[in-house]
Amino acid sequence: xxxxxxxHTMEKQKRVALVAHDNRKAALVAWCEENKHTLxxxxxxxxxxxxxxxxxxxxxxxxxxxxxxxxxxxQIGARIAQGEIDMxxxxxxxxxxxxxxxxxxxLLRIAAVYDIPVANNRATADFLxxxxxxxxxxxxxxxxxxxxxxxxxxxxxx
Numbered sequence: 001x002x003x004x005x006x007x008h009t010m011e012k013q014k015r016v017a018l019v020a021h022d023n024r025k026a027a028l029v030a031w032c033e034e035n036k037h038t039l040x041x042x043x044x045x046x047x048x049x050x051x052x053x054x055x056x057x058x059x060x061x062x063x064x065x066x067x068x069x070x071x072x073x074x075q076i077g078a079r080i081a082q083g084e085i086d087m088x089x090x091x092x093x094x095x096x097x098x099x100x101x102x103x104x105x106x107l108l109r110i111a112a113v114y115d116i117p118v119a120n121n122r123a124t125a126d127f128l129x130x131x132x133x134x135x136x137x138x139x140x141x142x143x144x145x146x147x148x149x150x151x152x153x154x155x156x157x158x
Contacts, residue, residue: 017076025053
């Protein structure tokens, strides 16, 4: 089935979610410190301890949510679905099982559904932050999920 798409515009000031597993928090904090000259132009959000560590180390304001295992990943995912987050920087630990792996998978899935840029390691984060789109407006097509839901409801009521 072909789905209609709509144009979504990311504004010049991005809303950037910052998330890290315990073994990767120091790396994300260091990355934020190295890139604070760029990050200061954007609105930053993060899960629990990660947001506090970044704010303390960089002096940048970071809106904090709950810790990932306590629902923070789901809070970030909900904001992505509502169009309130433009980018996800998630330094995850691929070598250690996480008790909230289903939440992590759901977060990454919702980021893909809403076609937002995702960095899951330093190299990708470096590419994203140095992109010409980081400090400018960016237009991209996303599925029109309202139309998809309308079609599904219409098909179910037949």
